[in-house]
Amino acid sequence: MTIWALPIAILITTTILAFPLSRYLAWIMDGKYRAPRALRWFEDRLNSGTQDWKLYVGSMLVFNTLLFIFGFLVLALQPLMPLNGDGKGMLAPSTIFHSVVSFMTNTDLQHYSGDQHLSNFSQIFFGLSNFFLSASIGFCGLVAIIRAFRSDTHLGNFFVDMWRVVVYMFLPIAFILGIVFVQQGSPMTFESSVQVSTLERGAMGTTEKGEPKQQSVVVGPLAAFVPMKQLGTNGGGFFGMNSAHPFENPTALTNFLSCVAMMLFPFGLVLMFGRMLKRLRHSYVIFSVMMVLMIGTVIWAVYYDALQPNPGLTSHPLAQTYEVPSATAPGGKRVVPVPAVAGLPVDQHLGNLEGKEMRFGTSAGATFAALTVDVTDGAVNAEHDSLNPIAALSPMVGMWLNCIFGGKGVGMINMLLYMIIGIFVAGMMVGRTPEYLGKKIGGREAKLALIALLVHPLMILFPTGFFAATDWGLKAESNPGAHGFSQIAYQFSSASANNGSAFDGLGVTNGFANNPAPAPEAVPWDIVTGIVIIVSRFLPIIAPIAMAAYLGAKKSAPFGLGTLRDDTATFGFLLLGTVLIIGALLFLPVAALGPLAEHLGPIPFGG
């Protein structure tokens, strides 16, 4: 029972908090809040007047370009900047490109390790600034769509919206969480590292001079960094191992709060959608569909990971041999023996503990793994590479569907696309004009929705196939067989879903520019995932805004007997079916070649 207590508590707490939050969000975004004079000065400075959808999107792109330049400068100038106690150098140029793109788009896929490669200055001015701003951009995208749906005379002003999201929403909550995190044990200092002699002198080994080695403990402004990492569903770790690191996630309480923080806004945004459109019941239906999917992914991950042993250590009594084609082996065939193995004497009643931390609770690793991809956070508190093979399907499905609450605004936008397609298909099937919010969905809207929706599978399947067939992928894999393929598929899924979690064994780290031994294929990985991230971020924001603008410009049809009601359980099932059929079927072959094949064995695979 203790297994399920944690995920249940997380889901219930966040749901309860999402209701008042959504009211607050709608109040702010509808401009009903009158800021005090001092704060209004900032809004006046930023206000460039009312914008139509083209101007709004244009401003968004201009600001993103500026953010890219700023991030690039901060990282490229790292060696010259202050707060660099350990004298960190400059990252390889391709890694800088990848990191900047990744952080600017709320993806936070990291091809570097923060503890090894970034100074505190970069962590703050590159990481933290993007945490706030990239999350706000997706948020504003959703708000623009809502206003367009409402047929507002204009979409508001992008810069004012951004400012309000950052100042009235993220900052206060992050600040409160930050105090809790520092109290619980997250460091809050601008020092880079602390040198400690170990309790048992020399346990770390001895230096060349024969003196006992010290342990170097990297510290930094964690308590400011982590709450916003979670609140903004960014997920870029201060340390290489992200929220598994004891400073980034010191206790069971911080782990609980990390989960709630990353889910809070995605939950609240769905309800805000209903409030702003004055169709709260409609958003309850959407919320329920997302919740069903989320509960499914959590149960799947927890059942197969925390309640099942690691199959690598259990008994597999059947010896097998496989023949695989090989160009170098005599006869053109290589024989791969798979010996029978007996169970090792390991007490696995806590489930698969490889890559898990102890302090969060038994089911915390698997729960976090499911939640972090559902809301496209991408922080991890356990090593996803070491999840039980079949359990790893849960995070992958979360990224493939990409609409189970999803990231700041973007998840809700994706769900809207599924909704438009679902209504369009259902309308075609019953021979009735498809309508959403009383507006007729025409060919143009359906095309825009489809473009935005199909970018995702294209951006995952093509590069995965290409990398899996060439040295770019094969030389980066760190695990054999089907799991190696899963590593490649996971990386592109994570990039395209703007998620940021990874199977960390994949060799994609280039390190510093002067690193004599980078991962052999790091540069193509940096560049291709970078491109995937950009395309999968901007097309699914811009196309839906255009679609919503076209839809909003249409005349509202009166509500009649033939109207497909969007606030009923029937509509919920229609939506669920659309998501599962379109979203999941597209990726079934990948699932079969990756996690399913690995699960079916042989385990262990090869020697």
Added chain:
Amino acid sequence: MSKSIAKSLWLLLFAVVLCCVVYPLALWAIGQSVFPFQANGSIVKGQDGAPVGSLLIAQPFTKDEYFQPRPSAASYNGAASSSSALAASNYALRNRVATTLGPIVRYKDGSNAGKLVAPDIERWFQQDRFQGNPSIVLQWADAHNSLAQAWVAADTTHAGYVTDWTKSHVSVVAQFVKANPGTPQPQPSDLAVVFFETFSRENPGKFPSAVTHTDSAGKSTTAIEPVNGGTDIQSTFFDMWRTDHADVPLQDLPGDMLTTSGSGLDPHITLQNAEYQLDRVAAKWAADTKRDAPDVRAEIGKLLNEKAFAPFNGIAGEKLINVLEVNLQLRNRYGAPS
């Protein structure tokens, strides 16, 4: 356009000042003034006042007087957190666990209950039969090419031993080159499998291992030699011994003792793991302090129970022990280990 650029610059400026300067500085002021211990990394000091470690970061312990943390894929490097990233289907994971288990695993019941399995692994190894076929080492190298190669690469003395072997086995090397025209000048690691195959035929029941000899002048030298016992054999061949003895009941070891954590710096172990180590720890301190073993064991057991805590008071997980905290207490109570 120019308007957008100007407004973008203002937005970036405001946001950076607020989010990257004001916000962290405010938290820094609160952290440093109200929670200075946590804000600086939860650093604890030893008896001489020097910092010995962070309560949140695992550090290694080699002496038997101390409780051991979980194994670390990061070698306990507090500046480079890392997980093993080994998939369940990767034999390297199973091999890592099996090699740890070999020397320490014990029988569960019967007349052998509580006894180490290790001596029986050596006896079984010396008979040199696995699954009814001769030559254990040969079968091991054939089934696990990468482990054979890893052995050669693990140490320069290993590679040196193989290089010496090539000089006395010119015909074997020549045959290898003929079968593998792609590698005309094979390196020691290329020859690993062939080396072990030949070695196994020439030294049945033996495995190359480091042996230290002390000559009459008191000078000790270490060299690789064929041996028929020792921890190398106990660890390397435990998995195969287990396959030959799949039905023998063995004592299960705590899972967290054998698995690496996500960060490689997990400061905790389960209470179950600590209690498993308790006999060893207590016996060692009793010997060091020349006291009665049961008394010391009771004292340390009490300490463990005092220090144990569970996530959310047990609602979310099992009881845990902070390794450094407990070891620091032991050090303060019993003095320096001998």
